[in-house]
Amino acid sequence: MxxxxxxxxxxxxxxxxxxxxxxxxxxxxxxxxxxxxxxxxxxxxxxxxxxxxxxTLNDVLIAYFKPKIDAEFNLIINKVPPEEKIAALGNFFAETSDTMELAVKRNYEFIIQNIFKENMLNFYDAVIDWSNFSAIQKKYWTRFMSAGVYAIWREWLIDGQTDSLNDIHVLLSDFQTSTLKALKAEENF
The missing domain is CATH 1.10.10.60 (Homeodomain-like)
Structure with missing residues (x-):
């Protein structure tokens, strides 16, 4: 032993x-x-x-980043009140900005992006009631939103984080709310 x-x-x-x-x-x-x-x-x-x-070397980076990102998302999904989840996600972005900037600069951003996407899909599964949506709506909306959230985060980082996190939170919340409303309206046609 x-x-x-x-x-x-x-x-x-x-x-x-x-x-x-x-x-x-x-x-x-x-x-x-x-x-x-x-x-x-x-x-x-x-x-x-x-x-x-x-x-591979990619596997080394996955072994490092995946547990860290998974743990942060787990905390946001399970411990943060619903009305504070978007803000908590934004704070996570701010806290990892140096890591993300290096990932972009050193060509391993795709590793973080894939881990992020997987966690965003879990996030949306946990925080949205999907009972009024079709499987195809859920599938493509979650992928669309996770890619959009990532793109906004990336742009905010690359742009020097000059826009306030609060403005980013409001923007993300508006995007999510309006696109979900559009999906619901689609069901009525």
Whole structure:
């Protein structure tokens, strides 16, 4: 049993070293310009240790970002009162602005965007009563809105965060409310 616990600890340590090494390298290089060899050298682990834990460098970033973003969305979905959810989402955007700016600059934004999209779909499943909508309306509205929210967040970050978060919250809320109303009206035709 001790060997099993020891093996698990070594695997977990290797993952942490690899994640840390990749994040350090990303401060100065684009993801596309980084090799597994550079990461394992920086981490002080073998290539075998890398491939025991991950298949690609993208997987390293997913292992780092997914639990963080998932936890934040879980908190917003389950702990924040309904009237404060959009504001909480906006605060999350503000808190992660440096991370997002680096992701855009270093060409790994798509990883964060995919994790974000998955969480937005869960968010809308949890906060909207879909009983008055068709499956196709739900499917495409949630994808449309998650892409739109992401685009607004990205633009706000790239634009230097000059617009107030409150204005962004109001805009998002208006978009969500008006598009849901349009879907409901569609059912009456």
């Amino acid at each position: 001790a060997a099993t616990n020891h093996s698990r600890q070594i695997k977990q340590d290797s993952q942490i070293y690899l994640i840390t090494a990749l994040l350090q390298i990303l401060k100065n290089k684009n993801l596309n310009d980084i090799t597994v060899t550079q990461v394992v050298k920086r981490a002080g682990v073998s290539r075998m240790a890398f491939y025991r834990n991950f298949e």
